[in-house]
Each structure stands twice: as structure tokens, then as C-alpha cells.
Amino acid sequence: MKTLSVLVLLSLAVVCLTSGPFVEKEEASEVVRQKRAAGQLSLAQLESLSEVCEANLACEDMMDTQGIIAAYTAHYGPIPY
Structure with a gap:
């Protein structure tokens, strides 16, 4: 049972690391800025x-x-936030 648990955890780790869920900081900032419209600024x-x-x-x-x-x-x- 322990072996199966370890194999499942390792396979999940491999999937997470190889699927590319991480993006560069600059790219993430651009995406966030694009999604935020002017009407969504707080008071x-x-x-x-x-x-x-x-x-x-x-x-x-x-x-x-x-x-x-x-x-x-x-x-x-451009608006900084």
C-alpha cells in the first residue's frame, strides 16, 4: 500500500513539473493587466x-x-495596477 501511495505521489509530481503550469513573471503580469478593465478598479x-x-x-x-x-x-x- 505504501508503494502504491509513493508511486501515485511521484507520478503527480512528474505531471505537475512537465505540464508547464509555471509562467515567467513578466508574462503573468501582462495577462493580469489585460484581464483587468478600467471599470474594475477599486474606489x-x-x-x-x-x-x-x-x-x-x-x-x-x-x-x-x-x-x-x-x-x-x-x-x-498605463495604470500601474
């Missing part, structure tokens, strides 16, 4: 973007007319 994240944007007058004006996401992206690049 705290939006407030954080707003505070950064308020420090720049042009960004603040754009924020009032086109929204925080568009203003932050135009002046500071």
Missing part, C-alpha cells in the same frame, strides 16, 4: 490616481472633462 485605486492627477493642472482639467482613467493614462502612461 481606493481611483482615489490614488486622482491624487496623482491633481498635482498636474493639465491632468486635473482633463480629469474633469474626460475622466480620471483617460487623464491619468494621457499624462502618466
